[in-house]
Amino acid sequence: MQNSINTILVTTDFTEKSQNALVMALNIASRHHSRVIVLHNIDNFFVIDKTGKQLLGADIVQDNVEKAEKALLLLESSLKTKYPKLFIESILKNDSLIHGINEVIENEDVDLVVCGTSGQQNFLQVIIGSLSYEILTGSNASVLLVPESCVKYNFDKILVPVRVLDDLLDKIDLSLTIAEKNKGVISLLGISGKDDVREIRNAYIEVRKTLEESSQEYQSQFVQTGEKAIQISEYSKDDEADIIILNYRDENSWKSFFLENFFKQIINNTDIPLFFLKNKYTKKESEPITNNGYDITLPNPG
Numbered sequence: 265m266q267n268s269i270n271t272i273l274v275t276t277d278f279t280e281k282s283q284n285a286l287v288m289a290l291n292i293a294s295r296h297h298s299r300v301i302v303l304h305n306i307d308n309f310f311v312i313d314k315t316g317k318q319l320l321g322a323d324i325v326q327d328n329v330e331k332a333e334k335a336l337l338l339l340e341s342s343l344k345t346k347y348p349k350l351f352i353e354s355i356l357k358n359d360s361l362i363h364g365i366n367e368v369i370e371n372e373d374v375d376l377v378v379c380g381t382s383g384q385q386n387f388l389q390v391i392i393g394s395l396s397y398e399i400l401t402g403s404n405a406s407v408l409l410v411p412e413s414c415v416k417y418n419f420d421k422i423l424v425p426v427r428v429l430d431d432l433l434d435k436i437d438l439s440l441t442i443a444e445k446n447k448g449v450i451s452l453l454g455i456s457g458k459d460d461v462r463e464i465r466n467a468y469i470e471v472r473k474t475l476e477e478s479s480q481e482y483q484s485q486f487v488q489t490g491e492k493a494i495q496i497s498e499y500s501k502d503d504e505a506d507i508i509i510l511n512y513r514d515e516n517s518w519k520s521f522f523l524e525n526f527f528k529q530i531i532n533n534t535d536i537p538l539f540f541l542k543n544k545y546t547k548k549e550s551e552p553i554t555n556n557g558y559d560i561t562l563p564n565p566g
Contacts, residue, residue, distance in 0.1 A: 274345035285380035291417035362402035423505035493529035
């Protein structure tokens with residue numbers, strides 16, 4: 265299948281949040297017979313003044329790299345012992361986070377990036393952006409966000425909203441694959457606004473036919489609302505869904521920076537894994553990186 269999950273990249277910073285995402289990735293890999301790549305990235309910090317760009321604390325950075333190498337090798341060894349049937353490898357990057365992730369995606373033909381999230385964003389994260397949100401919006405592959413509170417690693421109930429038409433056939437193909445691997449039930453939710461009700465309803469009806477022809481067990485419902493993210497979140501709770509499969513499409517990109525777009529709404533109001541499908545055959549090109557890490561620009565003296 266085009267949307268099979270052959271290679272999974274999971275990011276780790278050795279926290280409990282990322283450890284939970286790693287457990288999820290390994291469980292998915294066990295069901296899909298996927299290769300697992302564990303990535304840890306170390307950012308550099310630079311200072312720029314009239315003399316040019318200088319690395320802050322090069323000795324500290326080197327010490328951090330050595331410690332991270334040891335921790336990552338220890339983690340890899342432990343995982344190979346615990347999951348002997350899986351192909352597991354680790355990669356250490358000293359780069360900007362998104363550039364490092366996309367480089368691995370490109371080099372290793374990654375199908376899915378898994379990362380942990382704390383769930384609801386606080387005000388500071390809304391202003392500067394959380395790492396999980398940065399990974400979601402910047403990665404050139406599908407992304408699975410795993411809440412830190414998640415304790416269930418199989419997907420018995422799979423919520424599949426039909427809200428936009430982009431890559432819909434790919435999303436249904438993926439949903440059927442996940443349902444097969446988990447022996448799960450698909451909850452199909454047709455959800456439209458007042459302006460797109462006809463096209464979304466027609467697509468919803470076609471998807472129902474596809475599910476019937478595949479003999480996949482499913483249930484379905486169609487609703488019309490102006491708050492799709494909120495409605496999907498509420499439905500997932502009422503239905504006790506284990507995962508939501510979404511198109512990577514922001515319907516509210518016109519909203520101001522301080523208002524929640526679709527992504528932030530669904531993240532802030534949902535406490536189960538969110539799978540955002542990105543078409544891997546239309547990946548955007550990574551931005552060229554001129555300065556790795558963070559730049560702290562100082563005023564010129566005098």
